[in-house]
Amino acid sequence: MKKSFLAGVGLAALFLAPAAAYAETPWIHVRVEEPEKQSKVAVNLPLSVVEVALEAAPEIIESKGKLKFGEKHGMKLEDVRKIWAELAAVGDAELVSVEEKDETIKVWRQGDQVHVRVEEKGQEEVRVEVPVSLVDALLSSEGDTVNIKAAVAELQKKRGDIVTVSEPDTTVRVWIDEQNAQE
């Protein structure tokens, strides 16, 4: 009786194990909605596929997962890395504040999130929230490349919103969970 019970449990485990593994598969979801155009786009991908796909652009992604940054964007990545390390020691702080006649840009760190707000004429145009650990992972390489592989590895551990962008006519949401979309 005991043997057959154990055999039954073993068989059940054998059948359920793949399902359990699937249930834990992290999925990255992207939603772009443009209500005025009545347009909705949803992309859902297992992170394992994203990781492989990121290696598909060798001209952009150098040496397997390091995105070239360079000086043409105004600042060397090395400098960004130093600033980021110093800010990490400070903790919560306002990183950037630009106030112009019609536009306000603010970037600040609060807890484990980096927040970006762009307001035009007092109305919120863009809101982006990025986990601090994701920035840490991106900057974990050396030289003038960001580490995409480390960022993907970090994403594997993340659950919840990664980026949200709210504009008057478009909303974008990127998040990770273990739900595979079924329409």
Added chain:
Amino acid sequence: MVKLAAVLAVPLALLATVASLGVVVVDVQEGGPDGHRIMVPVPLVFAQAALAAGPIVAEEELRIPDEALEHIGIAREILDALAAAPDGVLVHVQEPDEEVIIRKVGDKLVVRVHGNEEEVSVNVPLSLARSALPDSDGRISTVAMAGSLGGVRFTDLVEVHDGNDHVRIWVW
């Protein structure tokens, strides 16, 4: 009578054998129920034999450029990763006059397009897509593709409804 039966039995048995090995059917219907209909059944065994006998003819046409060749390994890895991934909706685009859904269902990528006047349904077996990738010399093996068609029997590969026209390709 027995002789006639024996004579008929041979081609019938041959036909049954060929059919049992699989048939790709292309069915084109134009202009609604009263229009033209062309149905072409191609036994897989004949297709495989023809492709095996004459691959050199198509070799150059089925060779992909060197610059694209470096991405083939990645494409193969993506297909493998997709095959190992759980099922789900990968892409869903909703617009006022069109809806596109790409789903992974088992070993297939299922594409559905619903438009105002057209309906498109494509089922791509991942094994078939994998066999369509070229080798390290950039050559697409038609023999491997024909072989993998045998592994996706009883599958509707393509179905298009466009107004009164209807095209369906399936493997029986």
